[in-house]
Amino acid sequence: MSSTEALMFDKSLTAGEAKKRGDLRNRKPYIADKLAAIADIEEAGEISPIIRLEKSYLCNFQCTHCSAEYYMDRDLKKKETIDDRPKIDMDAIRELSRQADELGLARFVITGGEPLVMRDFDEVVAAIDPDKHYVITDTNGWFLDEVRAFHLKSIGVEKVQMSLDSFVEEEHNSFRNKPGSYQRVLRGVDACAAAGLNLILSTVLINGRAKTKEFRDLCQYCTDRGVGLYVSYAKPVGSATDHPEFVIDKEDADILREMEKEFLVFSHMTPSYGSYKGCITVKGIITVTSSGEITPCPYIDMSFGNVMETPLKEILARGMRNPWTGPHRPDCLIGEDPAFINLHQTVTAKHKLLPVPYGEGFKDDDSLDRIA
Amino acid sequence: MSNAGVVFDAKGRLEPDDALKNPAHLKSRNYFKFPDLEFDPKGCYKRISSVFDISLSEDDFVSETKDILSQIGVSLGLDDTQKIVAVPFYTPKMGEGDLGEILENTLIPAVGKSYKNLLPDYEFKNEFPHPLKGHLESISGLGHDRLETAVKNSPVVGVCLFVLREYSVHAAREQIEILGEDFGLAGAIDLSSVFVSQPNLLFHKDEYPPLIWMSGCQTSWDHANFHYEAYGYNLMFNRRVHYDQVAEYWAHGVTCFKSI
Numbered sequence: 253m254s255s256t257e258a259l260m261f262d263k264s265l266t267a268g269e270a271k272k273r274g275d276l277r278n279r280k281p282y283i284a285d286k287l288a289a290i291a292d293i294e295e296a297g298e299i300s301p302i303i304r305l306e307k308s309y310l311c312n313f314q315c316t317h318c319s320a321e322y323y324m325d326r327d328l329k330k331k332e333t334i335d336d337r338p339k340i341d342m343d344a345i346r347e348l349s350r351q352a353d354e355l356g357l358a359r360f361v362i363t364g365g366e367p368l369v370m371r372d373f374d375e376v377v378a379a380i381d382p383d384k385h386y387v388i389t390d391t392n393g394w395f396l397d398e399v400r401a402f403h404l405k406s407i408g409v410e411k412v413q414m415s416l417d418s419f420v421e422e423e424h425n426s427f428r429n430k431p432g433s434y435q436r437v438l439r440g441v442d443a444c445a446a447a448g449l450n451l452i453l454s455t456v457l458i459n460g461r462a463k464t465k466e467f468r469d470l471c472q473y474c475t476d477r478g479v480g481l482y483v484s485y486a487k488p489v490g491s492a493t494d495h496p497e498f499v500i501d502k503e504d505a506d507i508l509r510e511m512e513k514e515f516l517v518f519s520h521m522t523p524s525y526g527s528y529k530g531c532i533t534v535k536g537i538i539t540v541t542s543s544g545e546i547t548p549c550p551y552i553d554m555s556f557g558n559v560m561e562t563p564l565k566e567i568l569a570r571g572m573r574n575p576w577t578g579p580h581r582p583d584c585l586i587g588e589d590p591a592f593i594n595l596h597q598t599v600t601a602k603h604k605l606l607p608v609p610y611g612e613g614f615k616d617d618d619s620l621d622r623i624a
Numbered sequence: 625m626s627n628a629g630v631v632f633d634a635k636g637r638l639e640p641d642d643a644l645k646n647p648a649h650l651k652s653r654n655y656f657k658f659p660d661l662e663f664d665p666k667g668c669y670k671r672i673s674s675v676f677d678i679s680l681s682e683d684d685f686v687s688e689t690k691d692i693l694s695q696i697g698v699s700l701g702l703d704d705t706q707k708i709v710a711v712p713f714y715t716p717k718m719g720e721g722d723l724g725e726i727l728e729n730t731l732i733p734a735v736g737k738s739y740k741n742l743l744p745d746y747e748f749k750n751e752f753p754h755p756l757k758g759h760l761e762s763i764s765g766l767g768h769d770r771l772e773t774a775v776k777n778s779p780v781v782g783v784c785l786f787v788l789r790e791y792s793v794h795a796a797r798e799q800i801e802i803l804g805e806d807f808g809l810a811g812a813i814d815l816s817s818v819f820v821s822q823p824n825l826l827f828h829k830d831e832y833p834p835l836i837w838m839s840g841c842q843t844s845w846d847h848a849n850f851h852y853e854a855y856g857y858n859l860m861f862n863r864r865v866h867y868d869q870v871a872e873y874w875a876h877g878v879t880c881f882k883s884i
Contacts, residue, residue, distance in 0.1 A: 297848075502829070509857070528853075581871065581873045582854070620649070621651060
């Protein structure tokens, strides 16, 4: 039985998930086939990461934990630094899309910054090609009303990932430094449902939050609404660099793992429909920055190569050869491994422009006992 | 049994032989750790006997497994102060049959029962969604083949050591050949028996424990193998691609056994 056939009969899928996949197959069979083939790709020893595309870092928020803060113009201005590196344009995105398709990759996430403030958002979706790739957008929800949600669906966006950092309104607004943002998220939830956009809410898990009533209430809300809650571990990068107290410990991660049995909640470490990647660096996700650099995860500011100079296939191979990011591991490299966190902070602190180019951060002869 | 020349690091990891052609880490930072468990044949006997009809007395099980451990110590030049992770186990007579079927129908359910007995709040899950029949066989000459033959005719007692850490699957196979024929590379039968005996082998609240490959067996996929792995406080059996790489997360068992 091929994986495509297997998926059709896969009893492990929830009824809702099976319906979503059936709908996608009717509308976009090419993408459905690619998604269904991921299991075969992994079984053959190949990888199929999601591509996060950071074309622009423009954002209307200034969040306490923003991982992209050091890429933003406002931070470069503070550092009196000019980013004169070439930037990815629509041709570069089209070429990335072509190479990704050739490798069987099937999923793009448009992120930033805040994607919905990008003037060329629709053009980016078209350059990715929503008939060849499953397109997802991140958003803080501020501009996601019903009109915008229907528009996103009409241009080929399939899914929205919206941030909600506390189920307590004041806490979310405070963490996001944006009064009113909580209500905008709730409006966005309804807008996605009306427009038929798949939705997951994402939230940041800081140390101790897994044990709180607020977190449990949020899990319950998402489960009741049938909306998945994606939990991202807080990482000591970007504007959270000076908040080492945010970093979770194993107990937090294990409490979350137990809650997965009860609620519609998951992290990037969660087994998903037969796929068990653990830390998803390279194997499950890559980030393409506005300067074309490819990093192994949204929170690691060290590159494996520039897609405008090096074929995507070779960049992925570098990542898989690297002893930190290539092989499988069950914990979050940048969120839990103190040695790597230290290495990352030491290396990135020497650079005003991130990510750190290949050879200066990650390198060909990397080792696990390396000291920055 | 004599293996003069093998070297263990301070944490009880066997350092890879210079002659290995496949990847293994030369040194370990010991990031993934087994929980601190004593060699406890009495406790293991109690857990085994709640799952299998065990054909020898507690005293005999204790004495046989201590004897095997002692012989291993002499052979590998271990002194009493050297801390190694070692688990005594018992496998009942299995009779003839496909190894995948034996694993799926007998051994995996036994692991599940023992896990539930010891850790009733948590779960053991077989996450591999397909039948195992025809997907698994012992590799000739690496020891698990001898074990598979032995349990067709009689029960065995044995001890499994977790000294091969941070070796690729292929490097572990090379290393076991260097250790000699008294040692076998653990596979489906002995690893499952170990988890019946010591279901909390990977239950670690403070640190991440390693994944244990069934590297003494080969599967019907080139780059993948079966394994046991913790997921939080839970244990799972699954199959995973290993890319022919080494990872600091990976461990393999080394087994000595005796038919009874």
